[in-house]
Amino acid sequence: MKVIAYLYSNPLLETAPDLSGWGWQVDEVYRDQAVEIATHSDNRKGRKASARPQWRQLLQDCQNQPADYLLVQRLDHLGDSVEEVGDRLAELEALNIRLILLESTPDPPPTALQTTDLQADLLKLLQQLQQEQHSRRIRQGHARNRIKALPPPGKAPYGYRRSKTRYIVDRTTAPVVKDFFEQFLLYGSLSGAVRYLAKRYSKKISVSTGHRWLTNPVYRGDLEYHNGEIVPNTHEAIISRDEAAQVDRLLRRNRRLPPRTASAPRSLAGLVTCGECQSPMTVTRVTTPRKHQEYLYLRPTGCTRQPRCKLMPYEQVLQQTIERICEDLPRAVSGAPLPDMDRIKQGIEGAIAARQALLDQLPPLIASGVLDPETADLRTYKLRTEMAELQTQVSQLPPVNLKAIAQAVSIPQFWLDLSESERRFYFREFIRQIEIVRQEADWQLRLGFIF
Incomplete structure (x- = not known):
């Protein structure tokens, strides 16, 4: 019995699946990644077809040496539309290959494997596939915007307005946010800064909203997406990097104190x-x-x-x-x-400079045709998120002197x-x-x- 596996992943949304834990002895593995190419017929409809060279290689190999079973993690890994999935199921049926769908489920536990014979309930699975691929197309669109460092969907944070490509500082509300940060930096009291806004600008916010303002990367000129990754320097900041580092230090310091003492009027309160x-x-x-x-x-x-x-x-x-x-x-x-803060800071800043040098090398590689724009955008995104993580480490360092x-x-x-x-x-x-x-x-x- 010959068992082969087909793995498919979209680097914008997920990491490549791993065969470990599947519980099958696999003779051959074929891997494809999502790379979109435009075709003449699809362009007229405004669609794109996906290139899957390893799938074509799989079919060619099975014509020479037939396989008994094909393992696929999920049904939507066979194609980007119901039509594509149907065509590939027909290709497998013509080669007399039995398709086994393996998918982890929360019950039983993720370590357990569930096999489904697609031929038993194909219509139901295709209906589910339509819903899953609709959701996947929406997530792919959001992922493309994330790679291009475009703002996430939704209303712009207070203090900003939304444009087509980035956030723009709102000159009427940004001073309120700036004054809020200055009050917190001056006295180290979150509730005191919230009360100041209510008294000075009649802007009433809750303490939890004020805490979200203090920790929101948007006010530092960065974008944070739902996956927790941060892309730095995407728009004009309201507070500087030094002020942001001081805010983070004050928040960490206040977490050590008993409740309600961070804004107490007396200096010894809570100590x-x-x-x-x-x-x-x-x-x-x-x-x-x-x-x-x-x-x-x-x-x-x-x-x-x-x-x-x-x-x-x-x-x-x-x-x-x-x-x-x-x-x-x-x-x-x-x-x-005390550790050598100068040496540690220089090491992190050196790592940031090395990644910036890699970023500077990408435009010439695109111009010479070595890199296509999609791959370059993905590489740029990863380098910028790594730089944001390193910058966070710098901001958490104690004073060097x-x-x-x-x-x-x-x-x-x-x-x-x-x-x-x-x-x-x-x-x-x-x-x-x-x-x-x-x-x-x-x-x-x-x-x-x-x-």
């Missing part, structure tokens, strides 16, 4: 824990009746000790935090095994000249946790830095 009961401490405000004076304390939120741990004066903890930073930060930075920054912020006057929101921003750049260590008649602070 202080009690060394005795290991409970987080929240800022409590106490006022005196008929007086405008207020007192701030740090209170353990989940203390289980009896008697309960006492409240700590906020201003005293703040003052000692500044003193500990000025004393401990330079020592911690100098003793930390951390030691110089530590020396600059180790001056007490630097912290005293800042407002509470500004101190909150800088505290969270360096401090992971502040632990209050209580003693019999006194207390001390122990700082945990993020590096």
Whole structure:
């Protein structure tokens, strides 16, 4: 018994199928990829026919050495239309080759194989094939637009207008988006930036919408498609690359904090824990009746000790935090095994430059006929998505001059000249946790830095 297999894939939509796990001993494998060529008769109808040289080779080989079974993963792999599939089924029938369709299904598990004798229920399968190929043609059209770096279907994001080939900055709404990013970069508070938009521009958005704005590659001049791939530098950006990198760093930093503390008005909120009961401490405000004076304390939120741990004066903890930073930060930075950020960054930037050099070589290859435009577009798309991934790695690197920054912020006057929101921003750049260590008649602070 001779068993052969025919594999077909469209590089725009999928990777080439693999025979492993099919459970068949195959004597010969024929592989085709989707390459469209225009024919004279089809051009009059506005259609295109697909070139399948390996299928023709399969038929020729079977005429010389007949096969018993042909394995195909799915029925639509035989042709791009119901007519093509019907013609190829007729060719197999003339050669007396039995067609076996193998397709993984979610139930049974994907590792199991299901075989279907097409001759038993051919009409039903052809009806399903029509629906599948209609969906496939739509996805192919979207994939071609993706390869050409055209915007995905749907409404343009707020701040942009849609043209035929790209997004265009909307001069009336883009300043709102720009101001939103600036507020977030200034104070590191997402909810604060959302409230600012509502107050300044009467533009009401939810916090989740604001988070989507901060992470949307469109505002950085890039396009992101449904498969998660990003194509860089496709249109004019609203924020710069440096600002985008700072946004990503702030979002990662805020994820380490307890809920609702990223926008708290006090700089120590979310950072202080009690060394005795290991409970987080929240800022409590106490006022005196008929007086405008207020007192701030740090209170353990989940203390289980009896008697309960006492409240700590906020201003005293703040003052000692500044003193500990000025004393401990330079020592911690100098003793930390920090990687060579300059070397790492240069390596990634070198990889980006190498891919850019490959991109620059494509136009001459197209002009000389070495590459056809379709293959060049696909190669361009892959190189640009790889460059976007490398650029993301660069943006996630910590500051390269951390030691110089530590020396600059180790001056007490630097912290005293800042407002509470500004101190909150800088505290969270360096401090992971502040632990209050209580003693019999006194207390001390122990700082945990993020590096």
